[in-house]
Amino acid sequence: xxxxxxxxxxxxxxxxxxxxxxxxxxxxxxxxxxxxxxxxxxxxxxxxxxxxxxxxxxxxxxxxxxxxxxxxxxxxxxxxxxxxxxxxxxxxxxxxxxxxxxxxxxxxxxxxxxxxxxxxxxxxxxxxxxxxxxxxxxx
Numbered sequence: 001x002x003x004x005x006x007x008x009x010x011x012x013x014x015x016x017x018x019x020x021x022x023x024x025x026x027x028x029x030x031x032x033x034x035x036x037x038x039x040x041x042x043x044x045x046x047x048x049x050x051x052x053x054x055x056x057x058x059x060x061x062x063x064x065x066x067x068x069x070x071x072x073x074x075x076x077x078x079x080x081x082x083x084x085x086x087x088x089x090x091x092x093x094x095x096x097x098x099x100x101x102x103x104x105x106x107x108x109x110x111x112x113x114x115x116x117x118x119x120x121x122x123x124x125x126x127x128x129x130x131x132x133x134x135x136x137x138x139x
Contacts, residue, residue: 024048025139029055030116032132036065042138046071048081054090063090067097078102093122101136110138 024042029035030052040050052065067085082098099116103109114136120128 026136027139028052028114028134028136030114030132030134032130034130034132036132040136045074057090061090064088065095067095069097076103087120087122091120091122091128092124093120095120112136112138 026040026042028038028040028050030038035055036052037055038050038052040048042048047068047070049066049068052067054061054063054065057063065085065087067083069081069083071079071081073080079101080099081101083096085095085097087093087095095118097116097118099114099118101112101114103112105111112135113133115133116131118130118132120130122128
């Protein structure tokens, strides 16, 4: 994937997401040896999408992930989700995020914590099993 194609892809996703700005936008951070930052959009109470960027890479190795997730369990204090997506550049292939997102503080409903397990089926390398914990803030 050439650099100009990557930039166009990212601009397209950001433009699409920004045209739908509402309270369903959230930002997240995934802490692990492969830390990521994310920008997500909730289409409904069950379906959401997220653009994630690996945060511990140099600009030439900017690695985006695009995932579509479904909340199988959707309670007031927690959600259990699974999804499917793609990753490109440093890793290339299919990803399957599985996680739980919970809101531990009653007064801060927009703030949540999450734990995620993500198999990455890289087409150029072996399968990578990523696990992370993180923070999410919903606007």
